[in-house]
Amino acid sequence: MQNGIELSKDIFIYNTGYCLNDIKNALPNQKSKKIKFNSKIIYIKNSKLKNVLIDTGYSNYINELDNIKVKIHNFITPINLIKFDFFKLKPDIIILSHFHIDHIGGLFNYKKIPIICSKEAYLNCLNSRGFNKLKTGFIKELLPSDFDQRVIFIEDLKKVKPFFGFDKVYEYKEFKFINLEGHAKGQYGVVYKDLFYVADAYWQKENLIYNMMPRKLTKIIHDNYEEYEKTLNKLHNIYIKNKYKMVATHD
Numbered sequence: 001m002q003n004g005i006e007l008s009k010d011i012f013i014y015n016t017g018y019c020l021n022d023i024k025n026a027l028p029n030q031k032s033k034k035i036k037f038n039s040k041i042i043y044i045k046n047s048k049l050k051n052v053l054i055d056t057g058y059s060n061y062i063n064e065l066d067n068i069k070v071k072i073h074n075f076i077t078p079i080n081l082i083k084f085d086f087f088k089l090k091p092d093i094i095i096l097s098h099f100h101i102d103h104i105g106g107l108f109n110y111k112k113i114p115i116i117c118s119k120e121a122y123l124n125c126l127n128s129r130g131f132n133k134l135k136t137g138f139i140k141e142l143l144p145s146d147f148d149q150r151v152i153f154i155e156d157l158k159k160v161k162p163f164f165g166f167d168k169v170y171e172y173k174e175f176k177f178i179n180l181e182g183h184a185k186g187q188y189g190v191v192y193k194d195l196f197y198v199a200d201a202y203w204q205k206e207n208l209i210y211n212m213m214p215r216k217l218t219k220i221i222h223d224n225y226e227e228y229e230k231t232l233n234k235l236h237n238i239y240i241k242n243k244y245k246m247v248a249t250h251d
Helices: 060-064 068-076 119-127 130-135 205-209 216-221 225-241
Strands: 004-008 011-022 034-047 050-054 093-095 115-117 151-153 169-172 175-179 188-192 195-199 245-248
Touching: 034 188, 034 195, 060 068, 115 119, 119 151, 205 225, 205 245, 216 225, 225 245
Parallel strands: 050 093, 093 115, 115 151, 195 245
Antiparallel strands: 004 011, 011 034, 034 050, 169 175, 175 188, 188 195
């Protein structure tokens, strides 16, 4: 499939674009060098929820907005789009891990499709003020006008037993939603069969393998750096058990 990595016959990873950033911000033991931080999305076919899209990446619509946050984002880390035909994907439902620009940027391409996301994350984005609002990375104009009519909140789903030390775990059909605190308030990872999509709970694979925290300078863009560390430690422990294929947005 176009621009796709096939994890299995029904699970695909696509890259919608990237920004350039210093590898040292993710891996403090590395020499400074600009690398691509990709914006990946996951497409699952033939599940009990039919076709599922997890996150929506970057899209042309972002740069069409006359928005100060977009201008700030493009000034600090310009968005580089990769040619990608969103309409090749035919999702029946969309899951949003959190509300940062590189996760909701392609949402406008899909009309009238139900959206699963965290109520905590959504309300935090709506209600934050001042610097905290800027820190959310949320651009309301990227959400469709009928978002509230389409949304299914994770916290309203069936709560199930803890998952490898993560307490906030919800289930819908064969999908599990795992609260991964630290990077963004209300960020959720998704478990489906042996796939564990962790969104931005780590940036580079070495963070996961070596349980290596990103540079302390990045505290300013994380919701809670201390919770991020706890989350990464739990994910590292899952990784060494080799039970899941773990995929992050940027690695």
